[in-house]
Amino acid sequence: MNVExxxxxxxxxxxxxxxxxxxxxICAGCEKRYCMSVxxxxxxxxxxxxxxxxxxxxxxxECGTCMIACVRGAICWEYPGGEFGVQYRYG
Amino acid sequence: MEKLDVIIVGGxxxxxxxxxxxxxxxxNVLVLExxxxxxxxxxxxxxxxxxxxxxxxxxxxxxxxxxxxVVRERWTVLGDDSSITFDFTSRRIREEDHSFxxxxxxxxxxxxxxxxxxxxxxxxxxxxxxxLKNNGKxxxxxxxxxxxxxxxxxxxxxxxxxxxRKLGMRGSLSPREYALGxxxxxxxxxxxxxxxxNVEKDEGVAHLFIGSVTKGLFGGGFLYTNRDxxxxxxxxxxxxxxxxxxxxxxxxxxxxxxxxxxxKSIIKDGSTVEYSAHIIPEAGYNGVGKLYxxxxxxxxxxxxxxxxxxxxxxxxxxxxxxxxxxxxxxKEAFSKGDxxxxxxxxxxxxxxxxxxxxxxxxxxxxxxFLDNEDIFAYYPGKxxxxxxxxxxxxxxxxxxxxxxxxTWAKEILNRKTMKLLLKARKx
Numbered sequence: 001m002n003v004e005x006x007x008x009x010x011x012x013x014x015x016x017x018x019x020x021x022x023x024x025x026i027c028a029g030c031e032k033r034y035c036m037s038v039x040x041x042x043x044x045x046x047x048x049x050x051x052x053x054x055x056x057x058x059x060x061x062e063c064g065t066c067m068i069a070c071v072r073g074a075i076c077w078e079y080p081g082g083e084f085g086v087q088y089r090y091g
Numbered sequence: 092m093e094k095l096d097v098i099i100v101g102g103x104x105x106x107x108x109x110x111x112x113x114x115x116x117x118x119n120v121l122v123l124e125x126x127x128x129x130x131x132x133x134x135x136x137x138x139x140x141x142x143x144x145x146x147x148x149x150x151x152x153x154x155x156x157x158x159x160x161v162v163r164e165r166w167t168v169l170g171d172d173s174s175i176t177f178d179f180t181s182r183r184i185r186e187e188d189h190s191f192x193x194x195x196x197x198x199x200x201x202x203x204x205x206x207x208x209x210x211x212x213x214x215x216x217x218x219x220x221x222x223l224k225n226n227g228k229x230x231x232x233x234x235x236x237x238x239x240x241x242x243x244x245x246x247x248x249x250x251x252x253x254x255x256r257k258l259g260m261r262g263s264l265s266p267r268e269y270a271l272g273x274x275x276x277x278x279x280x281x282x283x284x285x286x287x288x289n290v291e292k293d294e295g296v297a298h299l300f301i302g303s304v305t306k307g308l309f310g311g312g313f314l315y316t317n318r319d320x321x322x323x324x325x326x327x328x329x330x331x332x333x334x335x336x337x338x339x340x341x342x343x344x345x346x347x348x349x350x351x352x353x354x355k356s357i358i359k360d361g362s363t364v365e366y367s368a369h370i371i372p373e374a375g376y377n378g379v380g381k382l383y384x385x386x387x388x389x390x391x392x393x394x395x396x397x398x399x400x401x402x403x404x405x406x407x408x409x410x411x412x413x414x415x416x417x418x419x420x421x422k423e424a425f426s427k428g429d430x431x432x433x434x435x436x437x438x439x440x441x442x443x444x445x446x447x448x449x450x451x452x453x454x455x456x457x458x459x460f461l462d463n464e465d466i467f468a469y470y471p472g473k474x475x476x477x478x479x480x481x482x483x484x485x486x487x488x489x490x491x492x493x494x495x496x497x498t499w500a501k502e503i504l505n506r507k508t509m510k511l512l513l514k515a516r517k518x
Contacts, residue, residue: 001349003342006275006366034333037340040273040368062132063368064251065271065341068264068329078253079125082216082234087131090276090320090365091195 003042007059014058015084019077020066026074027053034069062086095119097421098232098241100219100254102129103195105391105410106247107202107213111151112418114209118425121241122203122211123234125218130199132249134274134369136313136322138297139407140190143446147415156201157191158317159295163288165314166402167353169302170475174353185294192295192315192322193407194276222246222254222387228431229258229386242430243386243421247414250370250392252380260389261380266330267462268374270310270399273345274324277361281319287357288316299402302475304348306339307468308332309461312348313404314357321358323349326404328373371406372397376455382442383435388417396447400457401466409447416441456517465507473503 033053035044040063043056055066062085067077079085097113099106102124113120126132138161141152164179183189203213223231223238231240248254250269255261281292288296300312310327325344332341348354372378378395382388390396396409420438424430442448477499481492 001346001363003346003366006363009364009366032333032336034336037336038271038329038332040271040341040345040366042340042342061366061368063271063370064264065269065329065368065370068266068269068370069333071266079218079251082125082218083127085126085132086367087127088134088196088365088367089131090197090317090322091130091133091135091199091367 007041010061011087011089012058013084013087015080018055018057019080019085020055020057020060021076022053022055023074023076024052026072030072030074034071035066035075038065038069040065060086095121095239095241096425097121097243097245098123098239099245099247100232101247101249101391101393102126102203102213102215103133103199103247103249103391103410104202104407105393105414106245107199107206108148108151108411108414109245109247109390109417109421110206110211110213111202112415113421114206114211116422116425120211121239122206122213123217123219123232124203124213124215126215128200128215129203129213130196133195133199134272134367135193135195135407136272136274136315136324136404137407138190138192138315140405141188141408143408144411147412147445151202151205151411156197157193159192159290159293160188161190161192161297162290162294163296165296165298167298167300168471168474169300169304169351169353170472171303173475173479174302175475175478176353190297192297192317194317194322219248219254222258227385229384243388243424243435245417245421246387246389246393247391248393250372252393255380255389255393258384258387260384261395266333267328268372268378270326270328270371270373271332271341271368272324272326272371273341273368274322274366275345275349275363276317276365276367277321277323277358278319278364279321279358279361284316284319284321290316300348300353301467302471304351305331305344305467306335307464308335308339309464309467311467314354320364321361323354323358326371329370371399371404373399373458375399375458376448376451377458379448379451383432383438385432385435386430388420388435388438390414390417396451398451398454398457399461400454401461409451412445412447413442416445416447454518456514460514460518463511465511473499
């Protein structure tokens with residue numbers, strides 16, 4: 001079972017605006033993309049077009065690990081607004 | 092809007108325990124929860140230990156939706172391609188209400204309904220953006236453009252601690268001080284779980300794994316039996332995954348864990364129904380920040396109340412106790428009509444007298460002791476190797492047991508083991 005299939009099992013109500021913002025000017029100078037290996041949802045990718053790091057915020061499990069691992073502070077992360085985001089039924 | 096008596100930010104177990112402690116005081120208490128309902132943003136491994144809470148919680152947990160009573164403690168040490176498992180049970184843990192597995196979306200929701208019955212207002216889908224201050228004193232919170240005012244604000248916002256850090260009451264989020272927990276809920280029929288785990292109805296297992304489950308990184312695996320599902324997951328320190336960049340990713344560790352021979356057959360035919368993740372404060376006593384200020388108290392994970400003792404990981408009992416002790420302090424503040432830092436400092440005194448800060452302090456060397464990759468790679472490998480040697484019979488005649496033990500002991504009793512043992516005297 002891959003991560004996408006697992007994420008598909010969750011109930012997630014996605015807002016129109018991302019709760020994760022990447023400051024590309026800082027991100028571009030980073031050789032180590034820890035965000036890509038720490039995210040349990042495997043949501044960080046490098047865009048084929050722009051070569052910039054992008055995040056598929058709608059699958060977010062709201063753990064915040066990417067923000068902690070982004071030692072340069074390029075990831076601005078906040079909780080999704082009330083009523084949005086993941087809704088655990090088991091937890 | 093008129094001023095409230097108490098605003099509790101976060102409707103998880105710490106915030107709800109505080110609300111429960113205040114429910115009969117005739118106070119105007121408001122709990123703000125960012126999720127759809129209490130528990131909908133919470134994740135545990137997990138199990139709750141009840142004995143430490145007995146003197147503190149009163150009847151709060153009566154009738155609470157526990158999954159199973161833990162009657163077997165299992166630990167598996169995983170080498171590269173071998174493992175050894177300890178399976179402990181005792182009449183005491185079978186007969187006493189020692190610890191129970193829980194699922195937070197059910198557990199917290201139940202607690203929130205209980206405090207609501209008593210007149211506490213729990214408002215879901217309400218994300219607090221900021222804490223309002225006046226002359227250094229916390230006077231309320233803001234949600235979007237709306238300001239809410241109260242005599243006391245209790246911060247029960249969880250491990251990420253955005254508001255506590257804004258208030259300068261906690262340090263920055265360091266990868267060395269937090270672990271990532273990833274979990275899958277694997278559904279299986281109740282009877283199948285009873286049979287596979289050799290337990291009776293309502294009885295369950297807590298099973299921890301150390302070693303190659305994390306490829307030798309600081310962390311481990313866990314398995315808890317719920318009524319009709321299994322909580323299966325891995326925990327790994329954030330700095331440890333970073334150190335293994337780009338060779339190891341957190342989600343691959345989880346998937347790899349499920350494929351272990353030791354796991355495969357016990358989750359066979361089960362279906363994953365949820366995938367979750369959460370961070371865990373790992374700094375122990377040294378990670379506890381400032382706990383009180385003028386008009387404000389911090390409880391639960393937000394305060395850093397979590398303890399990894401290697402073979403047990405605890406946080407929920409600390410969360411409940413701290414919420415209750417915050418409530419006691421708030422009652423005192425209302426009786427005196429004084430919500431200053433001076434009166435609210437009684438919260439820390441109460442925590443010091445309780446198991447919360449007593450235990451965190453007595454195990455304060457634990458994080459440093461565990462911060463040793465040999466514990467997660469070298470020793471698990473050596474232990475399984477020894478059992479492998481003792482139990483294997485090849486074509487050539489078997490070596491004497493004492494000789495096998497001696498050779499093994501000579502290898503393992505090296506300088507780094509001595510150093511570790513010296514350190515172990517502090518834990």
